[in-house]
Amino acid sequence: MGEWSEYFEDFPEENPANWVNGRFDPALRAQLNKEAFQQEVANAEVNELIAKAKQLRREKSLARKAKSLLVTEDCPQCGLTELNTYKLEDDFYLCECQDCGIYGAGPTQAEALESTAAALGEGLDWREEALD
Ligand SMILES: [Zn+2]
Secondary structure, three states, X not given: OHHHHHHHHHOHHHOHHHEEOOEEOHHHHHHHHHHHHHHHHHXXXXXXXXXXXXHHHHHHHHHHHHHHEEEEEOOOOOOOXXXXXXXXXXXXXXXXXXXXXXXXXEOOHHHHHHHHHHOOOOOOOOOOOOOO
């Protein structure tokens, strides 16, 4: 590796990293590399912001659910007593199994349960986020 870099110092035109679209142009190559690096840094910053926003949303959602947990019942899919029903609004109930992930919602508790039972075997999992 060290031998190659010394060689390329003496013969920069033989270093493939100094070529751009078939033209020997170390300055342009350096500029492009710099821009690519800056783009990577910018992408990493955006990804970090998105991850933070998701985490914040997740925490808010958990806090809201913790306050509105109505009952924990037997799950119609996995049978475990892990089906949480939340009353998030007066006319919005949400069921989520903490084990298998099945879920359903409705304007009443009964309809939320019905919607959950109707989704049996569909492979739903409320923990899978669409934005990922
Ligand atoms: Zn379940």
